[in-house]
Amino acid sequence: MQPTDRYIRFDWAIKRLLRQKANFGVLEGFLTVLLEEEVKIVELLESESNQLTADDKFNRVDIKAKNSKGEIIIVEVQNTRELYYLERILYGAAKAITEHISLGERYYEVKKIYSISILYFDIGKGNDYLYHGQNTFVGVHTGDQLEISTKEKGAIVHKLPAEIFPEYFLIRVNEFNKSAVTPLEEWIEYLKTGCIRSDTKAPGLEEARKKLIYYNMSQAEQRAYDEHLSAIMIQNDVLDGAKLEGRMEGREEGREEKQIEIARNFKKMGLSVEIIIKGTGLSAEEIEKL
The missing domain is CATH 1.20.5 (Single alpha-helices involved in coiled-coils or other helix-helix interfaces)
Known part of the structure; x- marks a missing residue:
């Protein structure tokens, strides 16, 4: 009898299996856990990086989603070190902003962006496995946060710049070294090891246990997957x-x-x-x- 507890690594799954609409629930569950609100995938990002050949690129922006407020979320998986990675995710966020506002539209239509990077490499120094950054404007002398006056639904309201500017999440997969307790920790554990608990209740992981089983792939897909893992190890x-x-x-x-x-x-x-x-x-x- 074939064992069924070997699951496909997330970096492979997000490129091959999670791009199928029937499997969107896996990634939606992960984003919902990370952002603590319901998230739905609305489209796939097609670019030169989404290749399915033997020369498959390792670095890519793959999926775009939206949260309940219509804000845009872009997800990137990175296996190998890139010296200008922060500059690249800044470019990706800026590109997403400009792509979602038409010429002549008011700036009010600008969408807030969440950039989520799942990193399988050492980006630098730091003791945590999850980092979150956003724009704030702090008084040099007073230390208070600046609030901006803006018009919303016909009324003048005050907003913090962080409510408008992009937010960035950097998930340093290899730095996770603890027993998973929370749903987010269960997800990070899967991202690192490919293991999923049999009793998991974490959104997305229950579905992953059914849809990301290694032995459910065809022999050709298994060979391609094994070659992918070997290429990463060699790299x-x-x-x-x-x-x-x-x-x-x-x-x-x-x-x-x-x-x-x-x-x-x-x-x-x-x-x-x-x-x-x-x-x-x-x-x-x-x-x-x-």
């Missing part, structure tokens, strides 16, 4: 190797610089070239150039 190994080599090269360069500094001081002290060679390991030619 991570290459990156880790490059980091290690960089550290080793850095240490080696540091040692060499130190030896040169010592040799320079020896020369100032009037020691012979032979003694300096023995003391530093540098060649006579290198010492003569100092």
Whole structure:
């Protein structure tokens, strides 16, 4: 009997399976848990990054959804490090804003954007697995938050800039190292490990247990999925190797610089070239150039 407790990783599922309307409930459940309000997917984002070939790109913006207030949510999955990632999500949010207001429309029609990034790489320093950022304007001297006067439904109301400007969520999947208790933690656990509890009640995960079973895929799909995982592992190994080599090269360069500094001081002290060679390991030619 085939085991049925192996689930497809989210980064693969969001590209292949969750783009089918019948499976939208999985991702909608995740977004509902994260944002603590009901979210519905309204369309798929088609771009050059949504390729389904052997040369599949790892980095992509895939799905667009809306919350109960009609605000736009864009979801991105990222497997590999990108030096200008923050600049890219800023561009993505700005693009979503401009795409949803027609020429000649009032600025009142601008939609608020939520940018959600699911990151399977180390973006930098930080101890948490979930970061949330939004725009605030704080008094330099008073410390109070600025409220903006704006017209809404025929009346003048006050709003905080954070109610209008984009919000960003960065989910650092690999930094999650705790027992899942809340629905959100159960989701993060699945994002990291691919494991889903048999008794889960978290929105979206119950549906995922039925629809994201590895052994429900055809043999061709299983092969493609396994190749995807292998490619990610190789990619991570290459990156880790490059980091290690960089550290080793850095240490080696540091040692060499130190030896040169010592040799320079020896020369100032009037020691012979032979003694300096023995003391530093540098060649006579290198010492003569100092």
